[in-house]
Amino acid sequence: MKDKILCFVCAVKNIERTFNTYYELQEHLYRDHDMKKDPAMDIFNKYKPAVAKTPTAEQ
Numbered sequence: 001m002k003d004k005i006l007c008f009v010c011a012v013k014n015i016e017r018t019f020n021t022y023y024e025l026q027e028h029l030y031r032d033h034d035m036k037k038d039p040a041m042d043i044f045n046k047y048k049p050a051v052a053k054t055p056t057a058e059q
Helices: 008-012 022-033 039-053
Strands: none
Touching: none
16 A cells, blocks of 8 residues: 655645655645745755655555
């Protein structure tokens, strides 16, 4: 069974939006929620290259 990656911003608005990868979630946050201004995203971006290069178990 594959984990569901949910958008936390959409969840607060009672909208269930799911993504296949954390990269897709990040793109959604940037595009639809303008998260570039959120300090927490600085931490996310700091570790982004390590996450993006990690192969998934289901390939």
